[in-house]
Amino acid sequence: MFAYTVIVFQLLRFTRIRSSSSMGGDLTRKGKKIMTLKPVLTIAAGEWVPYTKFNEDVPEGFTIEGPMKELLNIFTKLLNFDYKLVRTADNLWGGPLPNGSWTGMLGILKRQEAELSIAPFFITPQREEVCDFTIPVYIDNQAILMIRPTLQSDVSGFLKPFTMEVWLLIVASLISMVLVMNFIVNLEHKIHGDDNGFFFSKISLWILKALTQESSEWLPTKDAGRFLVFIWLMASFVFMSCYSGILTALLTVPKVDIPINSLSDLARQTKLPWRLEAGSMMYSFFEESTEELGKKVFNEKIGTFQDCWEDRERIAAGEFAAICDTTTMMKSMSWDFSKTGKCHLYRSREKVYTNGILSVAFRTKSSYLPKANKIILTLKEAGIMDKWLRDQMANSSQCLRPPTADRTGGIQPLDFESFTGSFLLLLGGK
Known part of the structure; x- marks a missing residue:
C-alpha cells in the first residue's frame, strides 16, 4: 500500500x-x-x-x-x-x-x-x-485456441515402433532369407547325395517362427544351412528386442497426436473447422492478406464469433478452433481449470501474429x-500494469503444459483397445 x-x-x-x-x-x-x-x-x-x-x-x-x-x-x-x-x-x-x-x-x-x-x-x-x-x-501475441488433444488408444499402435521403410526392409529380408536358405539347403542335399525333399514350406515356417521368437522342431542338417540359421536367429533377436521394448513404451506412455500446432496445420486439416473474431484486427488482417495461406484461412472459415472469452466453452467442446490473443487464452484456461480441475483447452505452439502492440x-x-x-x-x-494483469490469471500455468503431462504417474494401464491390432494380426495369421 x-x-x-x-x-x-x-x-x-x-x-x-x-x-x-x-x-x-x-x-x-x-x-x-x-x-x-x-x-x-x-x-x-x-x-x-x-x-x-x-x-x-x-x-x-x-x-x-x-x-x-x-x-x-x-x-x-x-x-x-x-x-x-x-x-x-x-x-x-x-x-x-x-x-x-x-x-x-x-x-x-x-x-x-x-x-x-x-x-x-x-x-x-x-x-x-x-x-x-x-x-x-x-x-500480446495471437495464436490458435482449440479443444485439448487427449490420450487415446491406437488400434494400429503395434506398427508404430518402426517406420514404413524399416517394415519394408524387414519383409524384404524375410523373403530373401526364405529364397536363399531354400536354395542352399536343397543344394547341400544334392551335393551330399541325400534325398532331395521339398523343404520350401519347412524353411518358410521356420524363418517366420524364428522372427517371432517361437520354437521349431525342424532345423537344417548341414553346415551351410545351419550358418544361415545362426545369422537369422541373431537378426531376429535384435529385431524383436528392439520391437518389444519400443512397443511397451508406446503402449504404456504413448505420445499425444497434436494435429494443429501452426496456421498451416489449421488450414491443411479438415476435422476441426475454424472461425475468426468479428470486427477484430485479425479479421482485417486475413481479409486483406495477399498470401495464399492467409486467403485460405479467411475464405474457408465457417463464420465469426463474438470473442474468445465469450465462446470459450464452445471452443473447449470442439465446435471450432479460434485465433485469439494469448492473454485471453490464459484467462480462459485459468477459468476452466479453476471450475473443473481439468484442462479442456489447448494453445498452439506457434504464434499466428507476434508482438502486437496494445x-x-x-x-x-x-x-x-x-x-x-x-x-x-x-x-x-513501476510494474503496476503487469501486476494488474497477472492478478487476473491464476492456475493458467497448469494448462500450458503439454497434453502428455495430463496423465499422472506417466504410466497408463493397457486397455482392450490397445491390444486390438495385435489380436487382429494374430487372428489373420491363424
Whole structure:
C-alpha cells in the first residue's frame, strides 16, 4: 500500500496537475474554497476479458472491471474528470465500411462522440488514421485456441515402433532369407547325395517362427544351412528386442497426436473447422492478406464469433478452433481449470501474429493524451500494469503444459483397445 501511495504521489508531481476552471477542481478566492464541477467525459468501453469485463448489476447500467478499470481510476484522479460509459450494441472494436465510415468503438472515436475508449486496441496503420493511440500498455501475441488433444488408444499402435521403410526392409529380408536358405539347403542335399525333399514350406515356417521368437522342431542338417540359421536367429533377436521394448513404451506412455500446432496445420486439416473474431484486427488482417495461406484461412472459415472469452466453452467442446490473443487464452484456461480441475483447452505452439502492440485509443488531437502517456509510462516502469494483469490469471500455468503431462504417474494401464491390432494380426495369421 505504501509503494502504491508513492507511485500516485510521483504521478501527481510528474503530470503537474493543477486546479483550473477548464479541468474542474477547487478554486481559492480570498481564503475561501469554492467547489467547481469536473468535466464529464464520454468513454467508449468494450468487453475483452481479462482486460475489461462488464458488470451489469449496478444502478448506473453497467461498469467495467479489470486492469483497464484500474487505469481509468488513475486517469479520473490525476486528470480530474468524471465520466460516463457507452458501448456498442455488438461489442465491436470496429472496422471500415465501403462508404468510409467505421463501425464499433473506432467509429465512435472517429465521429468525436467520445474522448477515449478504455478497451485496449491492437495498433494497425489503418486504425491510426481514425484515432490517436497512447504509448503501449501491453504487448500480446495471437495464436490458435482449440479443444485439448487427449490420450487415446491406437488400434494400429503395434506398427508404430518402426517406420514404413524399416517394415519394408524387414519383409524384404524375410523373403530373401526364405529364397536363399531354400536354395542352399536343397543344394547341400544334392551335393551330399541325400534325398532331395521339398523343404520350401519347412524353411518358410521356420524363418517366420524364428522372427517371432517361437520354437521349431525342424532345423537344417548341414553346415551351410545351419550358418544361415545362426545369422537369422541373431537378426531376429535384435529385431524383436528392439520391437518389444519400443512397443511397451508406446503402449504404456504413448505420445499425444497434436494435429494443429501452426496456421498451416489449421488450414491443411479438415476435422476441426475454424472461425475468426468479428470486427477484430485479425479479421482485417486475413481479409486483406495477399498470401495464399492467409486467403485460405479467411475464405474457408465457417463464420465469426463474438470473442474468445465469450465462446470459450464452445471452443473447449470442439465446435471450432479460434485465433485469439494469448492473454485471453490464459484467462480462459485459468477459468476452466479453476471450475473443473481439468484442462479442456489447448494453445498452439506457434504464434499466428507476434508482438502486437496494445494501446488506449483517444479521439484525434485529444488534450488528455499527452498526460495520459506520462501516467501509463510511470505505471509501466513501476510494474503496476503487469501486476494488474497477472492478478487476473491464476492456475493458467497448469494448462500450458503439454497434453502428455495430463496423465499422472506417466504410466497408463493397457486397455482392450490397445491390444486390438495385435489380436487382429494374430487372428489373420491363424
